[in-house]
Amino acid sequence: MAELDAQSPAQEARAASVPVRVASFAGGRGGALLILVLLVAVFSVLSPNFATDRNLLNILRQVAVVGVLAVAQTLVIVTAGIDLSVAATAALSGCLMAVSYAHWGWPEPVAWVLGLASGLLVGAINGAVIRYLRVPDIIATLGAFSAVRGVALLVTEGLPVPTFAKVVEGRTLPESVNTVGAGSIGPLPLIAVVTGLVAVVGAFILARTKLGRAALAVGGNREAAHASGIDVGRTKFRVYALSGLLAALGGILLAGRLSSANALMGEGMELQSIAAVVVGGTNLFGGQGTISGTIIGVLIIGVLANGLSIMGIPEFWQRVSNGLIIVAVVALDQLRRRLTGERLR
Amino acid sequence: MPVALSQALVARGIEKRYPGVQALAGVDLEVDAREIHALLGENGAGKSTLMKIIAGAVVPDAGELLIEGHPVPFGSPEAARRAGIGIVYQELSLVPSLTVEENVLLGRWPGGMGLVDWSALQQEARRHLEVVGLHASPTVLVRALPMAERQLVEIAKALSLQPRVLLLDEPTSALSEPEARRLFDIIRELARSGVAVIYVSHRLAEVMEIADRVTVLRDGRVVARRRTAEVDEAELARLLVGREVQGPTGPGQGSHRALGPTVLRVSGLVVPPRLGPVDLELRAGEIVSVFGLVGSGRSELARALFGLEPIRQGTIEIDGRPATIASPTVAIERGLGYVAPDRRLGIVHQLSVAGNISLASLGRLGRGPVIDAGAETALARRYVAELDVRIDDPRRPAGELSGGNQQKVILGRWMCAGARILILDDATRGIDVGAKEEVFRLVRRLAEEGTAVLYGTSEIGEARAIGDRVVVMSAGRVAAIFDPTVSEEAIMTAAGGVRG
Numbered sequence: 001m002a003e004l005d006a007q008s009p010a011q012e013a014r015a016a017s018v019p020v021r022v023a024s025f026a027g028g029r030g031g032a033l034l035i036l037v038l039l040v041a042v043f044s045v046l047s048p049n050f051a052t053d054r055n056l057l058n059i060l061r062q063v064a065v066v067g068v069l070a071v072a073q074t075l076v077i078v079t080a081g082i083d084l085s086v087a088a089t090a091a092l093s094g095c096l097m098a099v100s101y102a103h104w105g106w107p108e109p110v111a112w113v114l115g116l117a118s119g120l121l122v123g124a125i126n127g128a129v130i131r132y133l134r135v136p137d138i139i140a141t142l143g144a145f146s147a148v149r150g151v152a153l154l155v156t157e158g159l160p161v162p163t164f165a166k167v168v169e170g171r172t173l174p175e176s177v178n179t180v181g182a183g184s185i186g187p188l189p190l191i192a193v194v195t196g197l198v199a200v201v202g203a204f205i206l207a208r209t210k211l212g213r214a215a216l217a218v219g220g221n222r223e224a225a226h227a228s229g230i231d232v233g234r235t236k237f238r239v240y241a242l243s244g245l246l247a248a249l250g251g252i253l254l255a256g257r258l259s260s261a262n263a264l265m266g267e268g269m270e271l272q273s274i275a276a277v278v279v280g281g282t283n284l285f286g287g288q289g290t291i292s293g294t295i296i297g298v299l300i301i302g303v304l305a306n307g308l309s310i311m312g313i314p315e316f317w318q319r320v321s322n323g324l325i326i327v328a329v330v331a332l333d334q335l336r337r338r339l340t341g342e343r344l345r
Numbered sequence: 346m347p348v349a350l351s352q353a354l355v356a357r358g359i360e361k362r363y364p365g366v367q368a369l370a371g372v373d374l375e376v377d378a379r380e381i382h383a384l385l386g387e388n389g390a391g392k393s394t395l396m397k398i399i400a401g402a403v404v405p406d407a408g409e410l411l412i413e414g415h416p417v418p419f420g421s422p423e424a425a426r427r428a429g430i431g432i433v434y435q436e437l438s439l440v441p442s443l444t445v446e447e448n449v450l451l452g453r454w455p456g457g458m459g460l461v462d463w464s465a466l467q468q469e470a471r472r473h474l475e476v477v478g479l480h481a482s483p484t485v486l487v488r489a490l491p492m493a494e495r496q497l498v499e500i501a502k503a504l505s506l507q508p509r510v511l512l513l514d515e516p517t518s519a520l521s522e523p524e525a526r527r528l529f530d531i532i533r534e535l536a537r538s539g540v541a542v543i544y545v546s547h548r549l550a551e552v553m554e555i556a557d558r559v560t561v562l563r564d565g566r567v568v569a570r571r572r573t574a575e576v577d578e579a580e581l582a583r584l585l586v587g588r589e590v591q592g593p594t595g596p597g598q599g600s601h602r603a604l605g606p607t608v609l610r611v612s613g614l615v616v617p618p619r620l621g622p623v624d625l626e627l628r629a630g631e632i633v634s635v636f637g638l639v640g641s642g643r644s645e646l647a648r649a650l651f652g653l654e655p656i657r658q659g660t661i662e663i664d665g666r667p668a669t670i671a672s673p674t675v676a677i678e679r680g681l682g683y684v685a686p687d688r689r690l691g692i693v694h695q696l697s698v699a700g701n702i703s704l705a706s707l708g709r710l711g712r713g714p715v716i717d718a719g720a721e722t723a724l725a726r727r728y729v730a731e732l733d734v735r736i737d738d739p740r741r742p743a744g745e746l747s748g749g750n751q752q753k754v755i756l757g758r759w760m761c762a763g764a765r766i767l768i769l770d771d772a773t774r775g776i777d778v779g780a781k782e783e784v785f786r787l788v789r790r791l792a793e794e795g796t797a798v799l800y801g802t803s804e805i806g807e808a809r810a811i812g813d814r815v816v817v818m819s820a821g822r823v824a825a826i827f828d829p830t831v832s833e834e835a836i837m838t839a840a841g842g843v844r845g
Contacts, residue, residue, distance in 0.1 A: 208715055208716055208718065209714045209715050209716060210707045210708075210710075210714055210715070210716055211714060213700065213704075213707060213716060214707070216693070216695070216696055216700070217693050217696060217700070217704055220693035220694060220695045220696055221689075221690075221692065221693040221694065223690045224690060224691050224692060224693050224704075225693065225704070226653075226673060227651070227653065227673050227683060227685065227690065227691065228673070228677075228704040228705040228758065229672075229673050229674040229676075229677040229678075229705050229708075229762075230674075230704070230707075231672075231674060283695070287693065287694070287695040287696070288695040
């Protein structure tokens, strides 16, 4: 009470001042968009090879898989959760799809279903461990992060798929998977179009469905959500299951892009997806977030990686820059909250 | 400038302007040594800004501050401390994982070379703890203490700096009546020993009881300075809000309502370890006050009825049919609504006002998994207008609302969900007089429309004013059921507390 009493005039005051408005803009989605535009501008000036149609489309192709994982990650993070297992799940699902088709000789649609179902299962297990065993989200998915990679290695015996000695009837990957991974619609890479569709669906879920609203409420104030009749455990379970399913789709897309699958593919993408979500203005502590912001975040990370490599900077620097970006953005966000007087949880 | 020696604190012409808001417009405050001086004001009146200025946390645009005749520079908490100003903030600033004695001297542990001199720490901390009369062991963790005792630790911490002026910001907001009473004794003792006490509060009865003088702030100005011996509560209330308050002044205002059939019947309800067995009946259109101090089982009863506590024994009937209320979801399905004592447990800050209003009605907002956005906005606008929630656009985050308005939004949530049985538990705690009045009006209106209301409170005046009956709880049981015209003394006696 008393603190509100003193803060409300202060908040109004601060809301009016220019640096705060800038901070408030820069900390959210607006700032991310600004950074994206700046990055594109800088790289365009620094390298003539950056702003070509071919390279820009290439960036879309490069970020597509992380984009799908980041949409999944956004849905999880708004519940105040985190899914460290998205990349591992993607690898497992991609491998299962590839192994069942190429090595076991299963029909194409069945391979797809197996791949997607395995991701859904991993997500459901994460959700169940969190819901029923009361394991903190970060620990549950950290366990899955390691265990699921292990299963992927077991399934593939550590070899890339298809492996010549194991294929039946001279199979490679399913034709549909290769098409999604490498094909185009007009000038647009098909894989990026799929990511776009996933983003639209994700945005719809978050903004317009009961599950999305429940997720936001659970992340914003768990007790209030519970006392409003929202089943917190079920909401978490569903969100993690959905995350697993989307991760599986990401894994199949990734296999398609690489024209093969292996158990170690997509390593580090879980961190990239988290970075993208946070860069896009979603609150890491839950309760608030947008898919459009996440997509901007994905593009920032993609443009940065692409731009740096075009400039001939070793790829290892990308890992450094990704790490710095995520910390810098959260630090900026905290600064914005301090300046605008927004209360931390 | 000559200053009488008895004046412990003099603040003159304090002004603080935030763009768009004159938080303080030339406020004077004079507090004598040995005096308990109440600072009274609604939300936004400026009392917290003034407190923060005195404590050195906020720099004013103009004015001066003297402690025992010596000027104190603004904007430095350290300078304020050295000048003899101690402050106990409303949100306690203790570290739960440290012991009581470590907290008392937090940041000033004796010893050198990075080592703590534990016996010196113990000795000094115990001296201050004795003054506040803390009975708990100084070596227990603060986490293990009830709120009342934490408050005492907080005061001991402030006293360890030997303040000449002690600022207390709503120190009783988390205390039960007997605890508050004990705190008052300690405050009086402090004043007698020469400390000037500035006591910030909403609670008029409390101010009347403890303070020698009262300064009333409204819209950043001092609107009155009175000796408490020369005013009554009604006048203070009027000064506070700047108009006549029609709030709960006398008992039994709603008793003319026609009551419907019994909608809630509770028998033999037991919730370990504190509640039961409890029997209770509630009729449509009836408001039953449940009066109980902290620890009486009042809150547990409310929570159990709403599925927030596991029920071990007993039956609940709703509309004559047995109900097994295992979760809030079931409670809501059966037509119940619940307003918690702490609105932070009810409001999702980041979610829009509309989203908060519709939160318990998502199942009905459109078929299938998709929310009918048009219907949601329409509902939100309707309840925002009906409840007079002060916000232009229901799509703004609910966290931007004041406490009273947040509580109205939660009431709106249950109206929206079509709740026919409302369980309120200390729903007006910490909201100002004006907003309280609105909540009372709303509750009465809902009852007139046939809603059954269980109104839990720890304020006797409220219990008598709003209830058609007053159920008094003590030690987990119903101790008595009264007509609201019964005397406050009778209620307090039944509740096991001591009055006056």
